[in-house]
Amino acid sequence: MIVEIISVGTEILLGNIVNTNAAYLAEKCAGLGLSCYYQDVVGDNEERLTDVLKTALSRADILLLSGGLGPTQDDLTKEVTAKVLGKNMYLHEPSKEAIAAYFQKKRMEITDNNWKQAMVPEGCIVIDNPNGTAPGIIIEENGKHVVLMPGPPNEMIPMFENAVMPYLNTLEPGIIYSQTIKICGIGESKAESMIEDLIDAQTNPTIATYAKTGEVHLRVTAKAEDEKEAKKLLKPVIKELKSRFGNHIYTTQEDVTLEKAVVDLLLANDLTVSTVESCTGGMLAARLINVSGVSEVFKTGYITYSNKSKRKIIGVKKAMLQKYGAVSPEVAKEMAKGGALFAKSDVAVGITGIAGPDGGSDEKPVGLVYIACSVCGRVSVKECHFSGNRAKVRESSVAAALSLMRESILAYYSEVTFGSKKS
Amino acid sequence: MIVEIISVGTEILLGNIVNTNAAYLAEKCAGLGLSCYYQDVVGDNEERLTDVLKTALSRADILLLSGGLGPTQDDLTKEVTAKVLGKNMYLHEPSKEAIAAYFQKKRMEITDNNWKQAMVPEGCIVIDNPNGTAPGIIIEENGKHVVLMPGPPNEMIPMFENAVMPYLNTLEPGIIYSQTIKICGIGESKAESMIEDLIDAQTNPTIATYAKTGEVHLRVTAKAEDEKEAKKLLKPVIKELKSRFGNHIYTTQEDVTLEKAVVDLLLANDLTVSTVESCTGGMLAARLINVSGVSEVFKTGYITYSNKSKRKIIGVKKAMLQKYGAVSPEVAKEMAKGGALFAKSDVAVGITGIAGPDGGSDEKPVGLVYIACSVCGRVSVKECHFSGNRAKVRESSVAAALSLMRESILAYYSEVTFGSKKS
Numbered sequence: 001m002i003v004e005i006i007s008v009g010t011e012i013l014l015g016n017i018v019n020t021n022a023a024y025l026a027e028k029c030a031g032l033g034l035s036c037y038y039q040d041v042v043g044d045n046e047e048r049l050t051d052v053l054k055t056a057l058s059r060a061d062i063l064l065l066s067g068g069l070g071p072t073q074d075d076l077t078k079e080v081t082a083k084v085l086g087k088n089m090y091l092h093e094p095s096k097e098a099i100a101a102y103f104q105k106k107r108m109e110i111t112d113n114n115w116k117q118a119m120v121p122e123g124c125i126v127i128d129n130p131n132g133t134a135p136g137i138i139i140e141e142n143g144k145h146v147v148l149m150p151g152p153p154n155e156m157i158p159m160f161e162n163a164v165m166p167y168l169n170t171l172e173p174g175i176i177y178s179q180t181i182k183i184c185g186i187g188e189s190k191a192e193s194m195i196e197d198l199i200d201a202q203t204n205p206t207i208a209t210y211a212k213t214g215e216v217h218l219r220v221t222a223k224a225e226d227e228k229e230a231k232k233l234l235k236p237v238i239k240e241l242k243s244r245f246g247n248h249i250y251t252t253q254e255d256v257t258l259e260k261a262v263v264d265l266l267l268a269n270d271l272t273v274s275t276v277e278s279c280t281g282g283m284l285a286a287r288l289i290n291v292s293g294v295s296e297v298f299k300t301g302y303i304t305y306s307n308k309s310k311r312k313i314i315g316v317k318k319a320m321l322q323k324y325g326a327v328s329p330e331v332a333k334e335m336a337k338g339g340a341l342f343a344k345s346d347v348a349v350g351i352t353g354i355a356g357p358d359g360g361s362d363e364k365p366v367g368l369v370y371i372a373c374s375v376c377g378r379v380s381v382k383e384c385h386f387s388g389n390r391a392k393v394r395e396s397s398v399a400a401a402l403s404l405m406r407e408s409i410l411a412y413y414s415e416v417t418f419g420s421k422k423s
Numbered sequence: 424m425i426v427e428i429i430s431v432g433t434e435i436l437l438g439n440i441v442n443t444n445a446a447y448l449a450e451k452c453a454g455l456g457l458s459c460y461y462q463d464v465v466g467d468n469e470e471r472l473t474d475v476l477k478t479a480l481s482r483a484d485i486l487l488l489s490g491g492l493g494p495t496q497d498d499l500t501k502e503v504t505a506k507v508l509g510k511n512m513y514l515h516e517p518s519k520e521a522i523a524a525y526f527q528k529k530r531m532e533i534t535d536n537n538w539k540q541a542m543v544p545e546g547c548i549v550i551d552n553p554n555g556t557a558p559g560i561i562i563e564e565n566g567k568h569v570v571l572m573p574g575p576p577n578e579m580i581p582m583f584e585n586a587v588m589p590y591l592n593t594l595e596p597g598i599i600y601s602q603t604i605k606i607c608g609i610g611e612s613k614a615e616s617m618i619e620d621l622i623d624a625q626t627n628p629t630i631a632t633y634a635k636t637g638e639v640h641l642r643v644t645a646k647a648e649d650e651k652e653a654k655k656l657l658k659p660v661i662k663e664l665k666s667r668f669g670n671h672i673y674t675t676q677e678d679v680t681l682e683k684a685v686v687d688l689l690l691a692n693d694l695t696v697s698t699v700e701s702c703t704g705g706m707l708a709a710r711l712i713n714v715s716g717v718s719e720v721f722k723t724g725y726i727t728y729s730n731k732s733k734r735k736i737i738g739v740k741k742a743m744l745q746k747y748g749a750v751s752p753e754v755a756k757e758m759a760k761g762g763a764l765f766a767k768s769d770v771a772v773g774i775t776g777i778a779g780p781d782g783g784s785d786e787k788p789v790g791l792v793y794i795a796c797s798v799c800g801r802v803s804v805k806e807c808h809f810s811g812n813r814a815k816v817r818e819s820s821v822a823a824a825l826s827l828m829r830e831s832i833l834a835y836y837s838e839v840t841f842g843s844k845k846s
Contacts (some may be wrong), residue, residue, distance in 0.1 A: 024438065028438070030438055039436065284705070288704070303721075304723060
């Protein structure tokens with residue numbers, strides 16, 4: 001089936017906010033096996049919204065709208081959609097009660113215009129919104145399915161996942177079932193070339209690759225009569241991918257990030273961690289501390305941007321800085337060792353590099369970054385060459401550091417296990 | 424005039440990338456006084472792109488397209504646009520030479536399909552692309568202006584700023600001239616209420632507010648015969664805004680970020696800085712280190728997420744942690760003092776708070792954050808209550824910390840100057 005994604009909001013037209021809703025919905029729809037040919041953005045304007053709705057109804061089976069369900073007179077997505085589809089509105093008592101309860105919980109006063117949010121088109125499916133006051137709405141008319149969701153991502157995303165996605169899954173006979181495999185330590189083109197034969201030969205399941213900074217996500221999607229059948233179709237493909245990418249796969253769970261995988265690995269091995277950052281200036285620590293529950297493993301982070309700080313705070317020797325320069329594998333190693341020593345942590349990471357735009361030379365160009373990781377005294381170091389601006393180089397460095405931490409911990413234990421631990 | 428923003432690319436339709444180009448162009452167009460009623464996203468597909476172009480030509484004066492100018496057969500924005508506008512294509516020699524030079528500089532081999540990028544519609548304006556191989560193109564036909572730009576933001580943005588924006592400025596008699604005023608330490612609704620009378624009474628210049636995390640940007644836009652006249656119109660409005668917002672204005676320059684303003688203030692006063700972060704886990708340091716040239720002022724950053732780390736690394740007393748708890752104004756102050764002491768810096772910031780989702784209580788709910796700033800021994804502390812998820816609370820904390828740093832430094836010097844310095 002064909003889906004069209006329509007974002008309603010003057011703030012998007014004015015460039016006040018980036019349209020992340022459309023990207024989110026587009027990725028989800030691709031995962032559901034729906035074809036998306038157009039995305040539209042339109043303001044809170046009756047005439048123009050009518051225009052967009054009519055065009056979309058003429059070329060798509062499913063319309064996913066977000067935004068314009070607020071309590072003010074400006075918000076008219078629901079009213080215009082009902083009009084275009086020829087539906088009257090009525091007061092939906094359960095929504096009215098939910099709105100009253102929401103305000104009571106927040107200890108806020110209800111103003112009269114809030115009841116507007118409890119008005120819904122006749123014959124529609126009303127979706128509960130535990131994160132806000134605008135209920136979601138699904139209208140079915142002439143084989144078309146029009147879904148209205150609130151604009152704020154923290155309301156729209158849970159509503160889509162809990163109610164809209166299951167609904168969309170019922171529209172076609174059979175179901176679409178996806179599994180994501182997340183890979184680190186391999187670039188997108190290398191990852192693609194490693195499974196070119198699988199991608200070329202694919203019919204059902206299909207494999208799609210998504211490049212993220214320092215990661216590649218593979219989404220394997222099967223279409224089948226039921227979930228059991230779909231999982232059966234996925235099984236051999238997932239097995240083949242696991243055998244090709246091995247330890248580079250850090251998770252097969254949708255909601256596990258790379259930093260979470262690293263923190264889980266630290267927790268599982270009862271290891272503590274510290275970070276010593278120069279060019280990334282705290283971004284690695286910040287990503288680790290994204291993970292709720294990291295306090296069990298995170299000891300201390302040091303941001304030693306200057307040479308002086310590298311010397312005085314974590315004990316990198318002056319002679320070493322002079323001989324090799326701050327951006328060198330030797331100094332990266334000393335930073336990691338210093339982190340482990342001063343924070344008394346089992347694992348420590350040192351990052352030093354040239355993020356640009358200044359500071360590069362022929363010998364050490366912008367984008368050159370050294371990352372060292374110490375695991376229980378065993379230090380490995382990685383030389384990276386990143387492209388892009390200052391922000392991009394720093395982001396890539398953090399992703400590479402997380403990837404190296406994972407590799408180093410796995411390598412340490414595999415070697416300890418097999419009795420060949422190096423000093 | 425009316426502008427329509429069209430993004431071409433299957434990767435946007437699949438949700439593989441977020442459409443930041445549209446947000447960028449929309450904000451710029453608003454600044455140019457152009458009205459944007461629709462944004463569209465369409466894939467690399469002849470029939471559907473034709474459809475979008477025809478619709479846009481029927482309702483807008485200016486079409487801004489980005490994407491689909493690459494060398495492969497998939498990329499057909501230029502070819503389809505030429506066809507819709509009835510233009511033949513020819514080989515544009517200067518573009519061919521530029522492409523050859525680009526490949527030579529990058530020491531890459533040219534493949535035959537690259538010459539496709541030097542083909543342009545007859546009668547068009549060709550825009551040089553120093554950051555890639557796809558030239559930009561402007562076609563004028565029947566009073567319509569169609570602008571084609573490459574998709575990668577690092578090619579599109581400089582091309583828009585250097586060539587497209589000046590071109591758009593010539594389309595209407597007179598010019599549009601904008602100035603941005605960036606404010607911190609005041610929320611959006613408060614900022615709006617402080618200038619409600621100005622916004623209500625506005626005709627030319629106009630004032631628009633843009634809410635960013637922890638900041639508000641005001642854009643004042645004048646329409647006039649020439650730049651001199653526009654500046655004359657802006658002057659009294661800017662003066663009035665300056666008198667209303669005073670020291671809360673941290674810059675009137677488009678390209679100065681809050682972290683840059685803080686670093687500039689540190690540089691101007693010959694002050695060094697250190698950071699001690701708990702819940703933000705390095706994000707404040709990372710933002711300061713966004714600023715190229717920060718090495719002059721940044722001494723050391725400490726990430727002391729655990730109580731143990733707060734005690735051992737920066738000397739917060741155990742008794743104090745027990746008496747007040749880690750999230751308290753007292754501990755925030757000790758963190759700032761400890762940072763100044765151990766890093767030997769003039770300015771130091773301590774941040775401690777509950778970012779969630781866990782760890783909140785009735786007394787200390789999720790979103791409660793204390794930020795302390797020490798300037799040459801004088802410490803001030805701020806209690807903040809942020810809403811949103813873990814990432815949002817942390818982001819808001821960092822913005823508030825930058826704002827407090829600025830305030831504290833300014834207050835310190837104003838009091839030193841007027842002889843009323845407190846201990």
